[in-house]
Amino acid sequence: MQEQELEMREALRQAIDEEMELDSNVLIMGEEVGYYNGPYKITKGLLDKWGPQRVIDTPICEASFAGVAIGAALTGLRPIVEFMSFNFSLLALDQIVSNAMKMHYMSGGRFSVPVVFRGPNGAAAQVSCQHSHCVEAAYSNFPGCIVMAPSNAYDAKGMLKSALRCNNPVLFLENEILYNDKSMVPTEEYLIPIGEADIKRIGSDVTIISHSRMIKLCLEAAHELQLLGISAEVIDLRTIKPLDIKTISTSLRKTHFCVIVEEGHSFGGIASEVAFNIQERCFDYLDAPLGRVCQRETPMPYSKALEKETLPTVERIIAQVRETTCH
Amino acid sequence: MEHKDDSGLFFACDRQKTVESLGKETLLEMLNEMLSIRHFESRAEICYQQGKIGGFLHLYIGQEAIQTAALRALGPNHWYAATYRCHGLALLLKETPLSLMAELFGKATGNAKGRGGSMHFYSDRLLGGFGIVGGQLAIGTGAALTSKYLQKKDEIAVTFFGDGATAQGTVHESFNLAAMWELPCLYVMENNNWSMGTPLHRTLANYERLPEELSKAYDMKFMRLDGMDIINCYAGFKEALQYILSEGKPLFVECRADRFRGHAISDPALYRTKEELKKCMDRDPILLLKNLLIEQGWLTEGAFQQMDEEMREQMAAIAKAADNEPWPEMNDLEQGVLAPAKGN
Numbered sequence: 218m219q220e221q222e223l224e225m226r227e228a229l230r231q232a233i234d235e236e237m238e239l240d241s242n243v244l245i246m247g248e249e250v251g252y253y254n255g256p257y258k259i260t261k262g263l264l265d266k267w268g269p270q271r272v273i274d275t276p277i278c279e280a281s282f283a284g285v286a287i288g289a290a291l292t293g294l295r296p297i298v299e300f301m302s303f304n305f306s307l308l309a310l311d312q313i314v315s316n317a318m319k320m321h322y323m324s325g326g327r328f329s330v331p332v333v334f335r336g337p338n339g340a341a342a343q344v345s346c347q348h349s350h351c352v353e354a355a356y357s358n359f360p361g362c363i364v365m366a367p368s369n370a371y372d373a374k375g376m377l378k379s380a381l382r383c384n385n386p387v388l389f390l391e392n393e394i395l396y397n398d399k400s401m402v403p404t405e406e407y408l409i410p411i412g413e414a415d416i417k418r419i420g421s422d423v424t425i426i427s428h429s430r431m432i433k434l435c436l437e438a439a440h441e442l443q444l445l446g447i448s449a450e451v452i453d454l455r456t457i458k459p460l461d462i463k464t465i466s467t468s469l470r471k472t473h474f475c476v477i478v479e480e481g482h483s484f485g486g487i488a489s490e491v492a493f494n495i496q497e498r499c500f501d502y503l504d505a506p507l508g509r510v511c512q513r514e515t516p517m518p519y520s521k522a523l524e525k526e527t528l529p530t531v532e533r534i535i536a537q538v539r540e541t542t543c544h
Numbered sequence: 545m546e547h548k549d550d551s552g553l554f555f556a557c558d559r560q561k562t563v564e565s566l567g568k569e570t571l572l573e574m575l576n577e578m579l580s581i582r583h584f585e586s587r588a589e590i591c592y593q594q595g596k597i598g599g600f601l602h603l604y605i606g607q608e609a610i611q612t613a614a615l616r617a618l619g620p621n622h623w624y625a626a627t628y629r630c631h632g633l634a635l636l637l638k639e640t641p642l643s644l645m646a647e648l649f650g651k652a653t654g655n656a657k658g659r660g661g662s663m664h665f666y667s668d669r670l671l672g673g674f675g676i677v678g679g680q681l682a683i684g685t686g687a688a689l690t691s692k693y694l695q696k697k698d699e700i701a702v703t704f705f706g707d708g709a710t711a712q713g714t715v716h717e718s719f720n721l722a723a724m725w726e727l728p729c730l731y732v733m734e735n736n737n738w739s740m741g742t743p744l745h746r747t748l749a750n751y752e753r754l755p756e757e758l759s760k761a762y763d764m765k766f767m768r769l770d771g772m773d774i775i776n777c778y779a780g781f782k783e784a785l786q787y788i789l790s791e792g793k794p795l796f797v798e799c800r801a802d803r804f805r806g807h808a809i810s811d812p813a814l815y816r817t818k819e820e821l822k823k824c825m826d827r828d829p830i831l832l833l834k835n836l837l838i839e840q841g842w843l844t845e846g847a848f849q850q851m852d853e854e855m856r857e858q859m860a861a862i863a864k865a866a867d868n869e870p871w872p873e874m875n876d877l878e879q880g881v882l883a884p885a886k887g888n
Contacts, residue, residue: 244693270693275721276717276720276724278713278717278720278721280682280713280714280717281681281682281685281713281714281718281720281721282682282721283682284679284681284682284683284685284714284718285682285683285689285718285721286686287682287683287686288623288625288671288682288683288684288686288687288688288689288690288701289686289687289689289690289693291683291686291687292623292671292686292687292690292691293690293694294689294690294693294694311676311679312682315674315676315679316674316676316679316683320672321881321883322659322880322881323656323659323660323664323672324656324659324660324664324666324672325654325655325656325657325658325659325660325666326657326880326883327656327666328666328671328672329883330883331883361881361882363882383885384884384885385882385883
């Protein structure tokens with residue numbers, strides 16, 4: 218199979234471009250996606266190629282352009298909404314929750330909402346309290362949606378293509394810091410199915426579960442743990458909702474120890490949910506209480522020093538694994 | 545379109561010409577449609593009091609002329625988005641009274657399988673009654689985007705909302721988008737003077753003129769209709785449709801109307817005196833059309849009484865039938881949270 222080395226932003230762009238090619242009802246809208254070529258250049262060149270009918274610049278009005286996309290999805294189109302940041306999606310929370318997520322069930326199956334909301338999620342670098350939320354736990358709490366978060370370019374392309382073919386609202390959470398990261402991506406078309414986690418590193422002593430940018434930290438930690446004689450398996454959730462509990466359970470039945478790493482806050486977080494699922498299904502296989510490393514319970518401080526301290530770090534992951542496994 | 549009637553308030557139409565163009569049969573059908581909404585809801589009100597219906601029940605009683613005229617003037621082949629006061633629109637879009645009553649009863653055979661209830665009725669063209677005030681403006685605007693995108697030249701998106709919604713950001717944002725993008729949107733504000741229990745002058749600045757001024761601000765055509773007069777509404781909506789289709793631009797209609805009941809069934813509407821209510825009810829849209837038909841010699845009082853009684857009985861029978869419809873299967877509770885992979 219032929220491969221190309223792509224940045225995540227290019228992989229995402231290819232996914233969008235290919236799906237626009239395949240289905241004339243796919244369009245993208247959001248702030249600066251057209252003439253500006255995208256705030257993070259994900260949509261670079263798409264306006265030139267597809268024109269302003271399909272690459273639609275919106276004013277700064279998240280509630281209504283998200284609602285417009287939902288209305289368009291209800292009536293036959295397959296819109297992609299780019300949020301410049303998922304922090305801004307909170308202005309559209311009512312549209313996303315009340316109108317997109319509830320619609321199929323609430324209408325007794327008469328209407329579906331094939332719309333993808335995508336954009337960067339989580340902390341970037343020193344963008345302070347209002348620009349650094351991790352929204353996955355908040356959105357995942359509502360039934361009626363798919364929540365995905367890729368950790369590398371290869372996954373990003375295959376996952377976004379699947380999201381764009383899904384008949385349900387998908388929250389596709391990217392990460393600004395990962396946009397430049399490169400990985401090998403096949404030149405041929407491929408899809409990564411919704412709902413499939415991926416084992417990013419095989420190990421036998423402990424399972425580390427995470428998603429998005431934290432996978433990089435987990436892999437780094439796993440490498441250092443190996444030097445300490447601890448073999449860590451790293452699972453990338455990829456799709457947060459629905460959760461691939463099968464891959465997790467299989468791993469835990471082998472390793473018997475588990476640490477969950479989440480960039481977002483601990484209270485009511487994805488780690489909590491994963492942990493509860495584990496204790497429901499793997500209680501008898503566990504040799505120690507589950508451990509977790511999450512963002513501390515603070516809004517994101519601006520100062521570089523404080524920001525580093527509140528987020529999970531490689532050091533905190535290693536320390537937690539050692540504590541959990543009693544090494 | 546700028547012309548106003550004698551009151552200086554409403555769109556000026558040639559009433560007699562409109563009446564004649566509609567003709568006896570159509571006007572009798574429209575009267576019957578209004579009666580069907582009135583009796584469907586009156587029966588629902590009784591069933592609510594009997595404990596057969598729960599939750600919220602927002603009645604359209606008093607405002608029937610607006611949507612009856614809109615459907616007649618516009619036709620069913622557009623996209624429609626409604627508020628939670630959506631029973632009339634679903635009936636007018638030919639959802640069967642039984643499926644709608646069954647929905648109110650929470651039955652499996654209901655319009656939305658008993659999942660939506662009173663506030664969330666659907667048809668293949670009705671995108672829903674929407675429960676969060678103002679949210680449907682963006683949805684209707686999106687439907688209009690689809691019509692334009694797919695170059696459906698005869699299709700518009702019609703969005704109903706209340707005067708209370710006008711304070712919401714989505715109203716202003718949607719107007720901005722529709723006007724800037726030149727979308728075929730018909731926005732219909734049903735101004736019944738009450739934002740739940742708060743009068744207009746305490747919810748909107750410059751409330752008398754705001755709808756018109758707002759239209760001007762977004763360079764959008766504006767029309768004010770007498771929402772109690774089905775003839776005025778019909779003529780207005782007809783012209784509105786023509787404008788939107790020929791110009792490809794949005795239009796904002798304000799319909800002045802009165803609801804005869806509280807905001808929802810739990811609201812005794814103590815904020816309105818009996819005298820005020822009586823004054824509203826003197827202009828009951830059903831009475832106004834009945835009187836017009838009698839004046840035309842197209843209806844007799846006796847024939848009206850018979851129509852009225854027949855509809856009352858029909859809706860009573862439908863409520864009885866809805867009561868006998870099956871409850872949802874408990875095995876279905878968790879089905880359909882997500883749409884299947886294929887098909888839309």
